[in-house]
Amino acid sequence: MRWRGCGDTLEAHPTTTWTETRVSSKRIGWIGLGRMGEAMVKRLTKAGHAVEVWNRTAAKAAPLAEYGATVVNSKQDLSTCDTVFTMVSTTNDLKEVLFGDGGLVAGAQRPRVVIDSSSISQEGSAEIRAKLEALGVVYLCAPVSGNAKVAKVGKLLVVASGPKAIYDEAEPLLAAMSRKAMWVGEGELARVWKIAHNTMFGVIIQNLCEITVLAEKAGIPRNVFLESINDSVLGSMYTRYKTPVLTNLTFDQVTFTPKLLLKDMDLGLGAAKAHGVAMPAAAATRESIARMVGRGYEDIDFAVLLKETAADAGLDIQPLNVEVSDGLSN
Template sequence: MSKKIGWIGLGRMGEAMVTKLLKAGHTVHVWNRTAAKAVHLAEYGAVIEKAKIDLASCEVVFTMVSTTDDLKEVLFGPGGLVTGSKKPQVVVDSSSISQEGSVEIREQLESLGVAYLCSPVSGNAKVAKAGKLLQVASGPKELYDMVEPYLQAMARKVMWVGEGELARIWKIAHNTMFGVIIQNLCEITVLAEKAGIPRHIFLESINDSVLGSMYTKYKTPMLTNLTFDQVTFTPKLLLKDMDLGMNAAKAHGVPMPAAAATRESIARMVGHGLDHIDFAVLLLETAKDAGIELTPDNVPMSDGLS
């Protein structure tokens, strides 16, 4: 039997994921800080709640917010989800937060009798809408088994990686690689273009090589036509994730020179005020450093998702 489901956080990712749940036939009670972002979900059957504490009557509540502090605020802050007499059975968090912050949240929730599962994802909102997310979870295995049907409704594949906060380490490692790949992809694309290979041809060839991936394919239209206003993820959020990666590397004694260099490159972008458009604008910064000015190729390119 389907449980009563709640959802907090309707940014680009949260909105795409909860829409998948709704389209799979689940009734979901939703709350978002900016209420207007939730209204259209009523068309798919969502129940719009005025306050996050109203979701406490749900058995399972999913959260998808930006930072550790944001998650603590929606859970434990004034009017927070678990601050009333009634509390959900389970909180499933899909945010990208630190391992240490996740431990604190788990301890506080469990002290209140609320179970907690970490369940970050691989993919952006476009990937989510295409039904191609990977969802990775950690925490008690019996808890994962209970919520797995809801995870399956949002992803092409779901995986349990172990107890505790291991999914946080997975996500931190994943997003660190995410940053390093875009750094290198921008560098080699500028190299190829400056040497004379048209940008769209080079990117198509990389996508069709052994190095191509879902990631390189879905960034190709943007890198080809310089449509960085079509935001999937901002430099500021990527910098936050690179910092999580470097902090984890320090904590575990793992040298990561490529990630360290990438972190500085992303920090420079944010310092230049480029924190409101897509992180792939790194291509333009790399081109400037190489002494060239890029223009859109104006060539239709597949993102591999549709």
């Protein structure tokens, strides 16, 4: 299907093309202000973009007014925006904010473009795309790599899929929130990328906790071992920014919860099954994360896996209370 711009909406039209849809920075909306959404909005406002925001818990939206954002009262207040970003927890959450009672596109007016940065399934995303396009709304998937701390300092990676022309037009907005934005193809390919990314994310933290416990039980100070890994060929932005919490056991400084990681591991294994790919390391990690969730870990950082791994090894780990870099300082 091709599209014709018409005021604040798009209508199907047989004689025009995707390139005639323009993503404008004049009216930008944002739905979902958790740890990630809040940090990303702040990057947009810092870059000079006017952003209108809505969050289910209004108290989370209010502080963004100090950064130049406009807090609106309902999702439909954003329906006349040109572009609306969404950043929510699950596929069902995204469906609700878009199509549910009082949803963004549930009324007569709709934004021209929806850009979603949530971590959701490929199948759910395809269903949402079909519904949005039937309503004349263009849809771009734009999941990210990095946590709220990474977002705060502008070091996210944004990986997008959908109409290439729309990505090209949205790229300045994506770039304002990240160190790099890239397009991987049409449709839901960015969802596949995010699922693969977060599956690897889980496997790495599992292995990092295991080897850290091994090193400490053998006698290497935990902070020294982690520093050595960070400076080795195995070091990465990920291992560096998890080093402070693994060193000082500050699991109350939440970046990502065990429950959310379990959701992503399940998405990864579901995709592997659909595509006929064996992933034994991911399967073992999934069970380890499920055990943490089963033990009642809720609003706590998933790096608490270190404590569980140490307990399994008969090691009573303690906070080291030393200052270590997270590698994110500019």
